[in-house]
Amino acid sequence: MSTQHPLTPNRPAPAFLDQSHGHFIDGRDQPPAGGVHVPSIDPMTERTLTNIAVGDQQDVDLAVAAARRAFGSADWAGITPERRSRVLHQIADVMEANAEELATLDSLEMGGPFVGTRWMVHHTVEVFRHAAGWPTRIYGTTAPSAPTQLKYTTRRPLGVVVAIASWNGPMLQMGYKVAPALATGNTVVAKPSEQSSLSWLRLTQLIHEHTDLPDGVLNVVTGPGPTTGELLITHPDVDKVSFTGSTAVGKHVLEASKDSLKRVTLELGGKSPVIVLDDADLNEAAASAALGYLAGSGQGCVAGSRILVQESVREEFTRLLTEQLANWSKAMGDPFEATTVMGPLASRAHYEKVTGYIDLARSLGAEVITAETDENDLFVGPTLVTGLDNSSRVAQEEIFGPVAVLLSFDDAAEAVRIANDTRYGLAATVYTNNLAEAHRMAERLQAGTVWINGGHDMSTGPLPFGGMKESGIGREHGPDVIDAYTETKAVVINL
Ligand code: NAD
Numbered sequence: 001m002s003t004q005h006p007l008t009p010n011r012p013a014p015a016f017l018d019q020s021h022g023h024f025i026d027g028r029d030q031p032p033a034g035g036v037h038v039p040s041i042d043p044m045t046e047r048t049l050t051n052i053a054v055g056d057q058q059d060v061d062l063a064v065a066a067a068r069r070a071f072g073s074a075d076w077a078g079i080t081p082e083r084r085s086r087v088l089h090q091i092a093d094v095m096e097a098n099a100e101e102l103a104t105l106d107s108l109e110m111g112g113p114f115v116g117t118r119w120m121v122h123h124t125v126e127v128f129r130h131a132a133g134w135p136t137r138i139y140g141t142t143a144p145s146a147p148t149q150l151k152y153t154t155r156r157p158l159g160v161v162v163a164i165a166s167w168n169g170p171m172l173q174m175g176y177k178v179a180p181a182l183a184t185g186n187t188v189v190a191k192p193s194e195q196s197s198l199s200w201l202r203l204t205q206l207i208h209e210h211t212d213l214p215d216g217v218l219n220v221v222t223g224p225g226p227t228t229g230e231l232l233i234t235h236p237d238v239d240k241v242s243f244t245g246s247t248a249v250g251k252h253v254l255e256a257s258k259d260s261l262k263r264v265t266l267e268l269g270g271k272s273p274v275i276v277l278d279d280a281d282l283n284e285a286a287a288s289a290a291l292g293y294l295a296g297s298g299q300g301c302v303a304g305s306r307i308l309v310q311e312s313v314r315e316e317f318t319r320l321l322t323e324q325l326a327n328w329s330k331a332m333g334d335p336f337e338a339t340t341v342m343g344p345l346a347s348r349a350h351y352e353k354v355t356g357y358i359d360l361a362r363s364l365g366a367e368v369i370t371a372e373t374d375e376n377d378l379f380v381g382p383t384l385v386t387g388l389d390n391s392s393r394v395a396q397e398e399i400f401g402p403v404a405v406l407l408s409f410d411d412a413a414e415a416v417r418i419a420n421d422t423r424y425g426l427a428a429t430v431y432t433n434n435l436a437e438a439h440r441m442a443e444r445l446q447a448g449t450v451w452i453n454g455g456h457d458m459s460t461g462p463l464p465f466g467g468m469k470e471s472g473i474g475r476e477h478g479p480d481v482i483d484a485y486t487e488t489k490a491v492v493i494n495l
Helices: 057-071 081-097 099-110 114-131 170-183 198-210 225-233 247-256 282-298 311-330 348-363 412-420 435-444 480-485
Strands: 023-025 028-030 037-042 047-053 141-143 149-157 160-164 187-191 218-220 240-244 263-267 273-276 306-310 367-370 383-386 403-409 427-431 449-452 486-494
Touching: 023 057, 023 198, 037 099, 047 198, 057 160, 057 187, 057 218, 057 225, 081 099, 081 114, 081 170, 081 198, 099 114, 099 170, 099 198, 114 170, 160 170, 160 225, 170 187, 170 198, 170 240, 170 263, 170 480, 187 225, 198 218, 225 240, 225 247, 240 247, 247 263, 273 282, 273 412, 282 311, 282 403, 282 427, 306 311, 306 412, 311 367, 311 383, 311 403, 348 367, 348 383, 348 403, 403 412, 412 435, 427 435, 435 449, 480 486
Parallel strands: 160 187, 160 240, 187 218, 240 263, 273 306, 273 427, 306 403, 383 403, 427 449
Antiparallel strands: 023 028, 023 218, 037 047, 141 149, 149 486, 367 383
16 A cells, blocks of 8 residues: 655555455455455545455345344344443444544545544444443333233334445444444444445454454445445345435435335435524634534535525625635645644545536636635635525535535525525524524424534434435434334233
């Protein structure tokens, strides 16, 4: 692996990169049946970091069979809730002890600043600790029964869960699925994105070295979505697909689930509105709105990429926001520098998609503020588009880069109307000092999460997270995971 790059002479090179990577099935590294690998690319240098295996039918069958066996095994189905809880804490411990390496792999593969990927690993640790509380708290009910009967319900795990994640937050997205699926007694075949598979491969290896998780309960199959992913979502012996990714592929997952009526959770795209009312603290709103769409270079599902400001304060707010963008520009660079908060975009194809939207905005006559780009290093700087209306493609389509559209409104009712005028419904943010108005707007905004006076709080363990409309189906986190990963069984005993 090359470690030389003009901006990054000292790229970290964890020893894991030098291993040959198969899938991880039934407790061991499993070379791909077809012997096919694809490169994993560092977007900062566009050089190959290592190769990952491509899962074919044989690999997928092997992984699903291992998960099915483990689901019925005495080692997993037969253990006490307390023991399952302990295993989840052990996984959290392993993750915590290896956080630097896991975050390094994520930053190398998808270019995210190390400060962010390290936070994501530690947050995933908290998600596992939260989930570790569930095994001992999943209750059934007793139903009103005749004196000659006893009617009750229990919650049963679903079986084999396929977990598919996007590339932009590898540890988090997969952790959000694996933690509750295991807590409720399911087994998992995980397929991380082909652009960021290494951290979950490494973590699964570490889990099997250092915890009591039985073989076959957690398996990882790597490979591209249209081939390996497709084999997983259509596999007849899979009970549930938990998917994080684009709305287009999410719809396809739903379609594919029809034959065997698989349960499906979909965490999909967004075009989230940020509403600034004229009584808000404009300095704070500008700082927070910048963070809300620039963190991770805007490659976040909840990015607040439509900024709606009340007309009476539009000029002042635009000036304050533009000042913020200048600060963020200075913090672009090598993901491993402590001061970097914006790294390169995750791939050349994605760079071209994002810069294509900036070109489109210009061609539509918009004013485009800042928008520094560097095709050598796949960098796109903080970009603000003004002068378009909410119906333009730039305001309606998910760009997934550091690009926001600034729109204006006259009153709260118009703000809500524009905010809801999208096919997405993932998140929304409101800045105002009028809490009664904030509450009324929170009720009317079509979004799975509404933040008031400060957005982008992804401390989601205890709070359900998910999307309305075309942003998804179902919720991750909070008590909703019980519905997502178990089914109710009714039992009638004739006495
Ligand atoms: P994507 O839909 O291209 O891919 C997501 C995952 O699906 C990848 O692992 C990919 O390999 C797999 N996949 C692709 N085609 C498949 C198929 N036919 N069958 C099975 N699997 C298939 O999305 P992406 O580019 O990786 O991620 C960006 C998208 O993810 C954005 O739309 C973003 O908003 C969304 N996202 C949503 C959330 C959320 O929680 N709502 C979180 C992060 C990202």
